Amino acid sequence: MKTIIGIDNGTQSTKVVFYDFENKKIVASASAGHEMISREDGSREQKASWWIDALTSCFEQIDPVLRKTALAVGVSGQQHGFVPIDAQGNVLSDVKLWCDTSTAGECRELTENYGGEAKLLEDTGNLILPGYTASKILWFKKANPEAYARMATVLLPHDYLNYYLTGKTVMEYGDASGTALLDVRNRTWHKGLVKALDPDRDLMSCLPDLVDPWEPSGTLLLDVAAKFGIPWGIPVSSGGGDNMMGAVGTGTTKDGVLTMSLGTSGTLYGYSDTPIIDPDGNLASFCSSSGGWLPLLCTMNCTVATELMRQLFDCGVKEFDEMGGKAPAGAEGILTLPFFNGERTPNLPHGKGCIVGMTAGNVKKENIFRSALESAILGMKLGLDSFENLGFKPREVRLIGGGANSKIWRQITADVLNLPVVIPLNTEAAALGSALQALWCLKKSEGADVDINSLIDEHVKLDAGKGCLPHPENVKKYKEVYAEYSKYVNALTPLFS
Secondary structure: OOOEEEEEEOEEEEEEEEEEEOOEEEEEEEEEOOOEOOOOEEEEEEEEHHHHHHHHHHOOOOOHHHHOOEEEEEEEEEOOEEEEEEEOOOEEEEEEEOOOOHHHHHHHHHHHHHHHHHHHHHOOOOOOOOOOOOHHHHHHHHHOOOHHHOOOOOEEEHHHHHHHOOOOOOEEEHHHHHOOEEEOOOOOHHHHHHHHHHHOOHHHHOEEEEEEOEEEEOOOOOOHHHHHHHOOOOEEOOOEHHHHHHHHHOOOOOEEEEEEEOOEEEEEEEEOOOOOOOOOOOOOOOOOOOOOOEEEEEEEEHHHHHHHHHHHHHHHHHHHHHHHHHHOHHHOOOOEEEOOOOEEOOOOOOEEEEOOOOOOOOHHHHHHHHHHHHHHHHHHHHHHHHHHHHHOOOOEEEOOOHHHHHHHHHHHHHHHHHEEEEEOOOOOOHHHHHHHHHHHHHHHHHOOOOHHHHHHHHHHHHHHEEEEEEOOHHHHHHHHHHHHHHHHHHHHHHOOO
């Protein structure tokens, strides 16, 4: 047997899969959870050592004989996290994550230092939003100047795992574009913006060299190979952010296909052969990890509302879905604004969760549950509108993440977006995507003239039994619901400033 290892470092856990690429199936998988450090100021942090502990646990769960069959490794990681290391590779602080909103002030400061939002969009293609890496660097400079002075390299979570595996520090374009320091049109670090981040220091020396997505980040170190029980010297691909690897794992590498991920965060993204810059800033103008671009909407509160309501009412997932399914589309007027962790899109880092539209006649458990389910998709409808306004013509949505397992959520997605919903057969899209990118890297290193789309066509399959089409009557209803939802968001936005 010949396998490829796919690693997915997420917010809640690390997953490892062994993919038998000759027989096109995952033959082993394991996961291990992470804790999170949360503070009232919006801080959301983890220790990089926790990721290594989780990775070690995952490999220990895999059959030692199977581990020896690996020919390459690919790493997917939660985007935007800030991992500063010194010249010896020591991590200098806890890692601020994508969902950290404590650096909103630094976002404003850096935007002003550079010349404003319009200039950022014109020069780099992206705004500097809470969650992105750039503001975290400025925060670190202020909060811990001694450690900042020792900072030799800025890494993202997947880059840090690559570094742990190979001893090399590089970065690929997709995840790099989520730092907000990349000129996404030209795929180069933007020296002017980096200078605005720290006029007194040459931070360009702290940014890793950029590599193409099919290039290796390095080869597996001997001591790491021995620790994990996998072959020494096998290539470790460039890897990418979880959304970029999810795009590979779902086949979102061609025009017209959208992927929506329903996890702690909600993302909606589509592939483009050319850069797509959103003048309103709703879509992040990211590069893909397959050679093109990946315009993307991200909300910070996707499954958060449903999880909180489940905890509040002490019920399981199945009961929650069944109860929510008893309510009509629109939950009889109850709307949830799910900004419990602040929000990135719309840009409301100090936003709060709200349940609105309640009357004496509609306050029912089933309406509250359905409203929580609907809120995740209503929040991402903004992204679909932005895609369509920019000329992107979607033909279907491929649904992944924990929410994709919910039949009612799949139907709400189809109805709100008015698009067919299809489900990939392999639900571990980011882990599979990182494995397929590693396979691409392996074949290219062996001299094969192989295209990532040919590999995706061969290995990514859809689950025909779980797809669904929009219901016309619900589509009409949700147009009204979305208009009402937008009114509440606009009315409450001043309170969140």
